[in-house]
Amino acid sequence: MLGLSQPTPSARLVGAVGLVVAFTSAPYAWRFVEPVAVRFLRPTPTMALADRVDELTAQRADATVAQAAEIRRIERDLHDGAQARLVSLGLSLATAEKLMETDPAQARALMREARAGATASLTELRDLVRGINPPVLNDRGLVDAVRALALDSPLEADVSADLRLRLDPPIESALYFGVAELLTNAVKHASATRARIAIARDATTIVVDVEDDGRGGAAERADGGLAGLRRRLAVFDGSVEITSPAGGPTRVRMMVPCESL
Incomplete structure (x- = not known):
């Protein structure tokens, strides 16, 4: 029987160098694969x-x-x-x-x-x-309507907002009832005593933050108020972010693309 020939030292060196080059260049090679994959695999x-x-x-x-x-x-x-x-x-x-x-x-x-x-x-x-639809919302807009809502709430609620803010009526209505839903949840389910409402706007988006000092643990159920709030805002391409660890606090951010009037 003929024995297998052993690799020469130069062949071993070439193999080792190739292995090192392969491991070193692997992360960079994927950079060229990604744009090709995105181009051919992304939806038309x-x-x-x-x-x-x-x-x-x-x-x-x-x-x-x-x-x-x-x-x-x-x-x-x-x-x-x-x-x-x-x-x-x-x-x-x-x-x-x-x-x-x-x-x-x-x-x-x-x-x-x-x-x-x-x-x-x-x-x-x-x-x-x-x-x-409360008359103050129709007459004076979202900010004053939310302030009136905070005054009527059993919670001690603080409102910070740009008083000059005016939006399309459907968006104002959706955000107003969103705030009302969150304040009701804070009292009914979280046993909260305080709430903070912040309304701000950048060039393209209205952002409403509602935070309470309740016990937290808020979960979104398919038939619950938070899911209904998400569906209400989705009509305007809006979104809802919920942070509610056990023990609180609960923070809910509502964001809707819009242009002020």
Whole structure:
């Protein structure tokens, strides 16, 4: 049998040098592979457009569902709340009118009940209108509406913002109800006592930060308020960033591309 020939010292040296060159140049070689891969593997403009159309279609469907749910809520609140009180108010006034001559004391009692019912109905209607769009938001814009919201909140809330800021009404409405949702969550789920709201804008984006001192641990569920907030802002190509470690604090940043008015 013929034995295998052993490599010569020069061959060994060449092999060692090649191995060193390969290990040394490997990280740099990938730099040339990346642009080639990006060029040939990235989605085509047609594919990117199709993905964007699908995304907008899903967002429009979410917005339609949200609007339908809001209409049902308004109808339910009107039927079960203010409408029922107004019907009762009418019956009380009609009965009081009949008793004015025969039983004035009972008539006065019914009038007092009617007055209390009218006050309660007015309060419910105001709450209902506030749930649709508060007048201060329409009249004075996002900043003043958020300040009014902070004053009405059981939390001790501080608001810092550019008072000259005005945005398109749909964006202002989305951000306003986003802040309202976050303050409600802070009170209801996090047992917070303080909140800080900051509203700022750069050349192309409005940024709203809401931070509370609650217990943290906020999680986004598919049917929860945070997911609804994300869907609401996604209609405007907006985004939501949530940081909520156990023990708090919870910080939520809402960002929406926009141009101020």
